[in-house]
Amino acid sequence: MAKGERVDSAPLISLITINYNQAVVTCQLLESTRRLKYPRFEVIVVDNASVEDPTDLIMSGNYPNVKVVVSPVNLGFSGGNNLGMQHASGDYFFFLNNDTEVTPDLLHQLLEPFQTNPKIGITCPKIRYYDHPTVIQYAGYYPLNRYTGRTWSIGLGETDRGQHDKSGLTNFAHGAAMMASRRAVEIGGAMDESFFLYYEELDWSMQIQRAGFQIYYQASALIYHKESISVGKTNPMKVYYHTRNRLLFMRRNVSGFPLFFFVLYYFCFALTKAAIVYAVKRQTAYLVALKNAVLWHFTNKIHRPEKEVFPPVIAGV
Structure with missing residues (x-):
C-alpha cells in the first residue's frame, strides 16, 4: 500500500x-x-x-x-x-x-x-x-x-x-x-x-x-x-502420492511423443529403480504403495485440459 x-x-x-x-x-x-x-x-x-x-x-x-x-x-x-x-x-x-x-x-x-x-x-x-x-x-x-x-x-x-x-x-x-x-x-x-x-x-x-x-x-x-512436518520425510503415503501424481501430472499436461517417452522412462527406469531399492531394504509398505499408485491409473479416468501450455519463461531469475 x-x-x-x-x-x-x-x-x-x-x-x-x-x-x-x-x-x-x-x-x-x-x-x-x-x-x-x-x-x-x-x-x-x-x-x-x-x-x-x-x-x-x-x-x-x-x-x-x-x-x-x-x-x-x-x-x-x-x-x-x-x-x-x-x-x-x-x-x-x-x-x-x-x-x-x-x-x-x-x-x-x-x-x-x-x-x-x-x-x-x-x-x-x-x-x-x-x-x-x-x-x-x-x-x-x-x-x-x-x-x-x-x-x-x-x-x-x-x-x-x-x-x-x-x-x-x-x-x-x-x-x-x-x-x-x-x-x-x-x-x-x-x-x-x-x-x-x-x-x-x-x-x-x-x-x-x-x-x-x-x-x-x-x-x-x-x-x-518448516518442511515436511505434516507427513514426515518419507513414508508410504508420500511414496504413493508422489508416484501416482507425477504420472497424473504428466498425463494431464503433456501429450504426443514427450508423453510416450516419459511413460517408457517412468516404468522402465524410475519405477523399476524405486521398486528394487524398496525390495533390497525390505520396505514392503513402500512396495505396496508403489503398486497401488500405478494401479490407480488403470481404474480412474484422467481429465485432460483442452490445450498444452509451455510459456517462454526464463529458466532462472
Whole structure:
C-alpha cells in the first residue's frame, strides 16, 4: 500500500491455510501473522477432519481476523484450499502451508507485481527453511523436462547470499506460499482435487497459465518453511502420492511423443529403480504403495485440459 493510502482502499487479502492434526503448528503460523504490516487481511483456517476439532484452541488465541472452517472429511491440499476459497472474501487468495511463518512486509511485497502487470496471476515469495534460516528452498522454478517429468526449484539448498534476488517470471508456483488474484482463479479455475496431495500446485500453475496468466517470483518477499512436518520425510503415503501424481501430472499436461517417452522412462527406469531399492531394504509398505499408485491409473479416468501450455519463461531469475 502506498504511503498515505487509506486503509479501506487497500485490497483485502485472504490467507488460507489447512490444518490436519497439527493445531499447535497452525497456531504458531497464526501467531506470526501478528507481525504483518498489511492493513487488510483475513485468515481462513480449513480443518481437514482432524481427530480433534481445533476451533476452540485457535479462537482462544485471539489471532487477527481468523475464521475456522471444519470439513467433515479430509479433502487433501487441493480440496482444502478450494473449500477455503469458498469462504474467503478477499480480492487475493494467499495459500500458505500451516508449517510456515511470515515476515512483516510479506503481503505488501507479494501484492506489488499484480498492481504493475495485469497478466500476473500468481506471485510467490522466496522461501527459506525455518530450521536453517539462511538456506533457500525456493527462488522460482526451472522449466519442466517434458521427457522425464522433472523440474526443481531454483536455489534449492543454497545459502542465500543474494544470488537469487532478481524478481521475475517463473515456471511454477510453490504450494507452501502462493498468492493468486481472484480474477485469475475465476478465469483459470480452482485446483484439481484428484491430486489430493503433491503436484497439485504444479498442475494448477499450468492451468492458470493456460488461462493467459503468468507466475511471478517476488524476491523481496520472504517466508520460512518448516518442511515436511505434516507427513514426515518419507513414508508410504508420500511414496504413493508422489508416484501416482507425477504420472497424473504428466498425463494431464503433456501429450504426443514427450508423453510416450516419459511413460517408457517412468516404468522402465524410475519405477523399476524405486521398486528394487524398496525390495533390497525390505520396505514392503513402500512396495505396496508403489503398486497401488500405478494401479490407480488403470481404474480412474484422467481429465485432460483442452490445450498444452509451455510459456517462454526464463529458466532462472
